[in-house]
Amino acid sequence: MLNDDAFGAYAVALSVTGFAALLSTGGIGQTIGRMTELDARRLHGLMTYATGLGAIAAAVVWFTAPLWTVIWDAPGALGPIQWFSISAGFAPLLGFAAGYVRRIGKFRQLAIFTLVANVVGMAIGVAAVLTWNDAETLLVFPLVAQLVTLIGALTLSDPRHLGFGSIASARGDVAFSWRVTVASLLSYGIGNIVKIGTSRVLGPGYLGQWNRADVLSAIPFQQVQAALIPVIYPEFRHDLSGSERTRTVWTDMLSLVAWVVLPTSGIAAVIIPTILPVLFGSGWGIAIAISPVICVAAAIQVVSTLLASAVEALGKFRWIWWTQGLLLLIQLLAVLAISVFQSIVPAMIALVVTMLAQHLVYICLCVKDDYLDGRRLLTTYGVVTFASVAAYLVAQSLLWMATSLFALAPAASLLTLIPVAALILVLWALRWKLTPVKIARKYGLLRG
Numbered sequence: 149m150l151n152d153d154a155f156g157a158y159a160v161a162l163s164v165t166g167f168a169a170l171l172s173t174g175g176i177g178q179t180i181g182r183m184t185e186l187d188a189r190r191l192h193g194l195m196t197y198a199t200g201l202g203a204i205a206a207a208v209v210w211f212t213a214p215l216w217t218v219i220w221d222a223p224g225a226l227g228p229i230q231w232f233s234i235s236a237g238f239a240p241l242l243g244f245a246a247g248y249v250r251r252i253g254k255f256r257q258l259a260i261f262t263l264v265a266n267v268v269g270m271a272i273g274v275a276a277v278l279t280w281n282d283a284e285t286l287l288v289f290p291l292v293a294q295l296v297t298l299i300g301a302l303t304l305s306d307p308r309h310l311g312f313g314s315i316a317s318a319r320g321d322v323a324f325s326w327r328v329t330v331a332s333l334l335s336y337g338i339g340n341i342v343k344i345g346t347s348r349v350l351g352p353g354y355l356g357q358w359n360r361a362d363v364l365s366a367i368p369f370q371q372v373q374a375a376l377i378p379v380i381y382p383e384f385r386h387d388l389s390g391s392e393r394t395r396t397v398w399t400d401m402l403s404l405v406a407w408v409v410l411p412t413s414g415i416a417a418v419i420i421p422t423i424l425p426v427l428f429g430s431g432w433g434i435a436i437a438i439s440p441v442i443c444v445a446a447a448i449q450v451v452s453t454l455l456a457s458a459v460e461a462l463g464k465f466r467w468i469w470w471t472q473g474l475l476l477l478i479q480l481l482a483v484l485a486i487s488v489f490q491s492i493v494p495a496m497i498a499l500v501v502t503m504l505a506q507h508l509v510y511i512c513l514c515v516k517d518d519y520l521d522g523r524r525l526l527t528t529y530g531v532v533t534f535a536s537v538a539a540y541l542v543a544q545s546l547l548w549m550a551t552s553l554f555a556l557a558p559a560a561s562l563l564t565l566i567p568v569a570a571l572i573l574v575l576w577a578l579r580w581k582l583t584p585v586k587i588a589r590k591y592g593l594l595r596g
Contacts, residue, residue: 153224154283156352159359160220161228161287163340164209175328176240177247178460179321181382186251192313194321198240199312206237220344222352227284235287235294242294245301250378254304259375261300262293269293327465334472338479338502342495345483354492360428361435361442364420369409369446376405376450377457384461398458398514399521400587403528406451407584410532413447414540418547438496445499452507458519459510471509475502528583542571 176198180191213229249258266289273289302310315322347355380401417440424436459467482498515522546564554561579585588594 153353153356154286155359156347156356157222157224157228157283158286159355160216160222160225160347160352161232163343164216164229164232175325175332177243177378178328178381179325180244180247180251181378183251186309188309189313189317190321191248191309192311193315193318195244195310196312197315197318197322198244201240202237205239206233209233209236221348224283224352228287231284231287235291238294238298242298242301245298245305248309249301249304251382252306255379257304258301261304262297265293265296265300268296328460331460331465331468331472334476338472338475341476341479342482342498345486346492346495349486349490350492354434357432357434358438360432361439364424365416365439365442366446369413369450372409373450373453377454380454381457381461384458394519395521398519399525400590402451402455402525404584404587405454406529406532409447409450410536411539413443414536415543416443417540418543422547434492438492441496441499445503448500448503448507452503455507455510455514459514467510467513471506474509475506478502478505531583
């Protein structure tokens with residue numbers, strides 16, 4: 149119902165609030181996740197710290213909204229940004245509560261609350277868009293979902309660990325959280341400099357196209373990432389000094405995740421451009437064109453961010469600063485290319501190159517300090533890449549077959565199900581010999 153300019157304003161508001169949330173959450177959830185013991189005094193201090201940061205963040209977002217519209221060259225984003233100051237205010241407390249619930253192992257309960265929160269938010273958000281039909285109404289869904297999730301996380305928490313206390317009792321935790329904050333702010337710049345350049349050079353409408361492509365191409369992978377990393381992050385506390393176990397487990401962990409997400413991205417790169425116009429209607433040609441690249445970049449991001457989270461948990465901030473500096477340089481070069489060529493293509497190239505560069509640097513550093521088995525990991529990545537390309541080509545061939553048969557007779561397109569069924573049967577017959585299945589069985593994720 150809303151055009152690309154409206155979604156461009158919405159994307160700007162999301163980005164600005166994301167910046168404020170990074171600044172205000174300050175790595176609070178990660179700080180709790182790496183605690184070896186949960187101490188009530190430290191947790192009370194962190195909760196006080198989170199509440200104060202939220203109040204400051206909300207005020208900053210509200211009063212700096214006009215400045216952000218100038219930076220992004222998106223005047224229509226003023227209202228959405230100011231409304232999103234509510235989100236910035238709740239973000240630190242949500243980070244505290246969600247981090248605590250994950251630390252005590254209540255992943256399933258938190259996931260259910262999050263699902264309910266999003267369903268409720270979507271229902272109310274759709275009603276709001278139908279009623280008022282403007283960019284501000286797009287904010288109803290995320291704001292309601294965030295508030296309901298916060299209520300659920302606080303409900304799941306142990307009351308003994310909730311309350312306010314002296315921030316001084318959590319001084320060491322606050323110090324770590326601020327180092328995480330600096331790293332997160334650099335990541336924000338890496339993730340948004342190209343988007344700012346796209347908005348200023350090509351216009352907010354291009355950002356709206358990018359936002360719509362993200363919904364189907366990147367968000368599903370980001371949901372996998374959002375489910376995966378908070379669960380695994382607390383376990384990195386066992387690897388702070390490194391060991392032979394770390395070298396084996398980290399290598400298997402990255403290999404298994406790569407086997408899951410990369411071939412999936414090859415299939416998604418074929419399917420998403422096909423279904424996007426069906427779901428969104430006409431007028432989204434740019435979104436259709438860039439969605440395959442976003443699928444690939446998002447899949448690489450899952451694996452890359454997983455290793456980056458491990459590096460962060462180790463406290464290797466010197467590695468992080470140097471790596472982020474390199475990635476910022478890539479982003480600046482991409483913005484220059486966008487200006488010169490007046491095209492969104494450099495932005496898409498930068499998406500993939502940035503994730504690959506980050507992952508490669510961290511692999512080299514982790515291999516050097518014996519956290520990873522470099523030879524085995526790179527061999528696996530080579531095989532996974534080949535499998536992903538094969539998945540893309542097979543999916544493309546099946547789509548071409550279905551389209552051609554449909555042109556002859558709609559019912560004939562069902563014949564495409566025959567090779568699909570044959571492929572599934574072959575994979576099922578060979579399942580115990582497949583590398584990801586072997587890794588999953590090794591760690592008890594699968595039985596058989």
